[in-house]
Amino acid sequence: MKSMQSSPHSKHEAMAGIPVPHADIRIQLTDQGLVRISYPISLKPWIARLLPNRISLPIRTLELDTMGSFVWQHIDGKTSVLELSEIVTKKYACHPSEAEHSVAAFVRQLGRRGILGLR
Amino acid sequence: MMLLWDGLQVEIPKGMEPAALDRGFIRLTGSNMPTVSLRFGSEKCRFDPHRDGRRILRAAGIAQEALRMCDETWTKQIPGDLYRSNRLWVVQFSESRAVLAVLFSAPPPAGMAETILASLAWTPAEAWRRWRCYDITFETPPDYLLKTAVFQPGRFLLKFTNGRSELTFDRLAPANVLLTGMTFMPWCEQNMSRNLGRTIEMHRGSNTEVDMGARPSPLYRLLPWLPGQSPPLQGKARHIPEENKILILAEQGPLLPAEMSSRLHEKYAIIPSFKT
Numbered sequence: 069m070k071s072m073q074s075s076p077h078s079k080h081e082a083m084a085g086i087p088v089p090h091a092d093i094r095i096q097l098t099d100q101g102l103v104r105i106s107y108p109i110s111l112k113p114w115i116a117r118l119l120p121n122r123i124s125l126p127i128r129t130l131e132l133d134t135m136g137s138f139v140w141q142h143i144d145g146k147t148s149v150l151e152l153s154e155i156v157t158k159k160y161a162c163h164p165s166e167a168e169h170s171v172a173a174f175v176r177q178l179g180r181r182g183i184l185g186l187r
Numbered sequence: 188m189m190l191l192w193d194g195l196q197v198e199i200p201k202g203m204e205p206a207a208l209d210r211g212f213i214r215l216t217g218s219n220m221p222t223v224s225l226r227f228g229s230e231k232c233r234f235d236p237h238r239d240g241r242r243i244l245r246a247a248g249i250a251q252e253a254l255r256m257c258d259e260t261w262t263k264q265i266p267g268d269l270y271r272s273n274r275l276w277v278v279q280f281s282e283s284r285a286v287l288a289v290l291f292s293a294p295p296p297a298g299m300a301e302t303i304l305a306s307l308a309w310t311p312a313e314a315w316r317r318w319r320c321y322d323i324t325f326e327t328p329p330d331y332l333l334k335t336a337v338f339q340p341g342r343f344l345l346k347f348t349n350g351r352s353e354l355t356f357d358r359l360a361p362a363n364v365l366l367t368g369m370t371f372m373p374w375c376e377q378n379m380s381r382n383l384g385r386t387i388e389m390h391r392g393s394n395t396e397v398d399m400g401a402r403p404s405p406l407y408r409l410l411p412w413l414p415g416q417s418p419p420l421q422g423k424a425r426h427i428p429e430e431n432k433i434l435i436l437a438e439q440g441p442l443l444p445a446e447m448s449s450r451l452h453e454k455y456a457i458i459p460s461f462k463t
Contacts, residue, residue, distance in 0.1 A: 080218045134364045160361035161431040162340075163322045165204055170340035 083150035083168065085186035087143050087175050093183055095140075103137040105130045110182030130181065135160070139174055143184070149175055189306065191319040193333055195227050195287065198306030200299050208320060210333045221295055223303065227287035229311060234279045234286045236270050247275050247290050264305045276300060280309045317454075318345075322432075323358050325455040328447050351411065351418065352443070356455060357382065357435040362426055365433065371395055371426045379424060383437060385417055395426040399437065411441075423452050430457040 094106040108125035132140055135156070142155050153171040157164050178184040188199050192213055199205065203217035215223040240254035252272035262269045267280040276289040289303060310316050316327045323343060331347040331354060343358040359365055366374050372389070375397045380387045383399075390398045401420040406413065422437030436455050438448065 078218065134367065135361070160364065162360060166321070166340045166360070173340065 084148050086148050087184045088145045088187050089143060089184055090182060103132045103140045105183055107181060107183050136174060139171060189319060191317045194310045194316055196308040198302055200302045208336055221291045221293040224290045225287060230284045230286050240270060243288050249274060261301050261305055265307060276304060278307060283309045283311050285309045322458050324458055325356055352440040355437045359433040361431045362433050363431055372397055375424050397424045427457055432457050
C-alpha cells in the first residue's frame with residue numbers, strides 16, 4: 069500500500085489509485101444513515117517506533133456528511149478514485165471534474181488521518 | 188466543447204479541460220497533452236508584431252524565437268491576423284481590436300492548434316457578453332468586468348462590477364444534499380442572508396424560485412459613494428431539481444433597468460449536456 073504522502077506522477081495515476089480502508093478503524097452507521105469512523109490517531113513513523121507495543125493510541129471519531137457517507141459506502145478495495153468520482157457524478161448530477169476534485173480531496177483528507185491508503 | 192470566457196470564444200480540444208480561468212486568462216490542461224495558456228484583452232494601442240511580438244516572446248520565456256505571419260488555408264476562418272512561432276500563436280482580431288496570445292507548453296500535436304485557433308471569436312466589453320464555463324452559462328451586460336471567479340467543488344462564484352454596481356452569479360450543487368429534506372424557501376431563509384452577507388427580504392415566486400431584495404441604508408441614499416454601506420439589492424434564487432443545482436443571481440448597487448435584469452435571469456442556466 070502506498071503512503072498517501074507519496075505523490076503519484078500524474079493526475080491520471082492518482083485517479084487510478086484504489087482507496088483501501090485501514091484494518092484498525094471501526095465503522096458505525098448513525099440513525100440518519102451517516103457513516104461514523106473511529107480511528108486511532110496516526111503518528112509519524114519515528115514516533116511510533118519509539119512507543120512500546122502495548123500502548124494503544126487514542127481513538128478519534130469522524131462523522132461523514134451525506135456525500136462523504138455515500139462515497140465511503142462505495143469504497144470496497146476494488147473501486148478506484150476515478151470510478152468513485154464517476155459514481156458521484158451519476159448520483160448527484162455533478163460536473164465530472166467537480167466530482168473528481170471532491171472525491172480526490174475526500175480521499176486525501178481520510179488518507180492524512182490514517183483512515184485510508186491507496187493501492 | 189465551446190468555452191466562452193471574458194469575451195473570448197474558444198473550442199476546448201477533446202481530452203482537455205479548463206484548469207484556470209481568470210480575467211483575460213484561460214489555461215487548458217489534459218492528460219499527456221501540452222498545457223495551453225491563453226492571454227487576451229482589448230488593444231490599448233495597435234499591436235505591432237515586431238515590437239510587441241518580441242515582448243510577448245520574452246515574457247513567454249522563448250525570446251530566441253521569432254513571430255512570423257501565418258497564412259495557411261485553415262487560418263482564413265480566423266477573424267484577424269495570425270502570427271506564430273514554434274509554441275506561441277498571436278491573433279490580432281481585426282474588427283474588435285483585441286489581441287490574444289496562445290502559448291503551448293510544448294509543440295502542439297497535429298490539429299490541436301487548428302482546433303483552438305479556428306474557433307476563436309471576440310466580444311468586446313462594450314457589448315453583452317456570453318459566458319459558458321463548466322456547466323453554467325449566462326450573459327453579462329455591457330461594461331461589466333469580471334472581478335472574481337472562484338470554482339470550488341460544490342460552489343462556483345463569479346462577481347462582476349461596473350462602477351458601484353455588482354453582479355454575483357452563484358451556482359451551488361448538489362442541491363439535494365444542500366436542501367437535505369427542506370423545501371427551497373426555508374433553505375433560502377436560512378442561508379441567503381449568510382451567503383450575501385446582509386439581511387435579505389424574501390418572497391416565494393414558486394416552489395423552486397425565490398425573489399430576494401434589500402433596501403439601501405438611509406445613509407446610502409444620501410451619500411452613495413461612501414464606502415462600507417449597504418446598497419440596494421435584488422435577485423433571484425432558483426432550484427433546478429432536474430439538474431440538482433441551485434442558481435443565485437444578485438445585483439447590488441445602482442440596479443439595472445427591468446428589461447436588462449430579466450434578460451440576465453433568463454440567460455443564467457445550467458448546460459443540460461452535463462446532466463447524467
